[in-house]
Amino acid sequence: MTTPSDFAALGARAAAMIEELGALSQTPEHLTRFFLTPEHRRAADLVARWMREAGLEVSEDALGTVRGHWGPVDAPRLLIGSHIDTVANAGKYDGCMGVVAGILALDAINRAGLTRPYGIDILAFGDEEGTRFPTTLSSSAAVAGYFSPANLELRDADGISLREAMVAYGKNPDDIPAAAYDPNRVIAYIEAHIEQGPVLEAEGEPLGVVSAIAGASRLSVTVTGEAGHAGTVPMRMRHDALLGAAEMALAVERIAKADAHGMVATVGRVHVEPGSINVIPSRVVFTVDLRSGSDISRREALTRFEREAHRIADLRGLGVVISAFHEVATVPCYRDLQLRLRNAVADLGHRAVTMPSGAGHDGQAMSRLCPIGMLFVRCKGGISHNPAEYASPEDMGLAVAALVRFIERFQLPQLAA
Ligand SMILES: [Zn+2]
Structure with a gap:
């Protein structure tokens, strides 16, 4: 699989999914989707539906992270994820692109009939931007096992505490510890994300590999x-x-x-x-x-x-x-994962640009659980956190194909140090 015509088809599907997700907003005129809101619920339900359609088992944890499970249940897990919350008046690609790319990659893996000695979980986090409560990365922190219970008392602009918002969302704060993965059962965390800066465009390359989150x-x-x-x-x-x-x-x-x-x-x-x-x-x-x-x-x-x-x-x-x-502090991306991602991009006939990420990501929280790797996708004019945010279907198709190649080549859960 993953011939150039497949990339185009994958990219077109990614673009259609991102449009559909981008329509789920607090207000119709622009995209605003905060953590634990009715629009977050609608987005989580849509992502869960796509995961099921891609052949994944779906669950959701106490902080609303949607998880699509693939492969042998008892085997160690490779995690692939990003976030579905947004800033106010956001672009459609920030976060959502990575969730969609992960789902499409596993859909392609399933169609190709590939099996692996490890399982893969796609994670759609709900609190990366920190736009509702004065906290950020709380959903990935829970998954990584270091959510601080003191954060439950933090309040949004309307005086609603995180605890109250969770209950209104149908969740039980007592279930947060159960959201944590066992570090011994996790191989690595991989995130695809739009670059949110102009470097890839200037280099004329569609994909980059992140060396560290600054x-x-x-x-x-x-x-x-x-x-x-x-x-x-x-x-x-x-x-x-x-x-x-x-x-x-x-x-x-x-x-x-x-x-x-x-x-x-x-x-x-x-x-x-x-x-x-x-x-x-x-x-x-x-x-x-x-x-x-x-x-x-x-x-x-x-x-x-x-x-x-x-x-x-x-x-x-x-x-x-x-x-x-x-x-x-700086969070370095794991060298072995950087190399594997670069090789996956090279397989597609492109040179991955190695670069630090100046923006924060869920990977910062996930680095406390396991090694992390990040794939960047070129975005138009380097514009992000703005309705003008844009990544081309071609580039997104390549990102999905790179994730597929990464998984195809990732035979053994052992990583070189
Ligand atoms: Zn983001």
């Missing part, structure tokens, strides 16, 4: 100067907090550009006081979001930034306080 640091930087009359204080006598902050933001850019690990850094929020057209800014608070595929380079960059910020503040007679409010 770690991230978020800082809040407060710069204090002295307010003054915009008309009377000479330039040489000013302590303008905004000019200091601007120079620090440029230092952030310089540090990220000098990094060899594809570091990206963003100053996305700036608050200026008093914020008046004729007053010299006295206080500025800005954020830094810094991500890298290497924790070492990320920490070095943070140290460099701290040094630079203090140097700039000293030269300008300003005060600066830096506080880190969020820190996530």
Whole structure:
């Protein structure tokens, strides 16, 4: 199987399924599908129906993760998954593409009559985006066996707790521990996902293999100067907090550009006081979001930034306080799985681009359970979290075919370290 005409047919099916799933929304005019909502229920039911049609046994756990089981029940499991929740006013491909690709791959495997000494479970997670509750990856965390019960008391914007939302969804919070896989029974977790960035398009390649899910640091930087009359204080006598902050933001850019690990850094929020057209800014608070595929380079960059910020503040007679409010470590993708995914892509006549993922994924949670591997699919203009998000049927067909090749070649559950 999986000749080029099969790829096209698989891609067309993927595109039709993504359209159908993308129509299940809180509002008709755009796609919004949050965790444990009626539209999540409808999406989960549709995914379950597709799984059954592909010949899978379907179950659903306490946090709403839909699971399609294939192959020998008592054998170790290869897990393939992604998420079916979305951000507000989302694109149709983020998450859903990976779930659809997994189902279509197993459908093709079933049609080809392939058997394996291991089982495969397709997982459709419900809480990757963290758009409803102030938590993220709670469904994959439950599957990986480290869901924190304290999260049950977190509340959404309407004051509904996660516990209450689960009960309304027909679930029992006491069943969460049963959602966890036994680590000894799991071989690996594989996720196909749209790239959500422009690299594959620029490289002219449909598929990429993820080397690591980038770690991230978020800082809040407060710069204090002295307010003054915009008309009377000479330039040489000013302590303008905004000019200091601007120079620090440029230092952030310089540090990220000098990094060899594809570091990206963003100053996305700036608050200026008093914020008046004729007053010299006295206080500025800005954020830094810094991500890298290497924790070492990320920490070095943070140290460099701290040094630079203090140097700039000293030269300008300003005060600066830096506080880190969020820190996530890099999750490397398993080398053996990267190689197997690259080989699967090479079998299809393409060169897989190896790249870090700057966005977070369920794989971060799943890495606490088992080795993970990720396949990226080119998306138009690198646009994501936006209704304009798009991956071509041809590229999605190749992604499904790559998963099929990966499974066809994956004879033994043993992975090389
Ligand atoms: Zn996603």
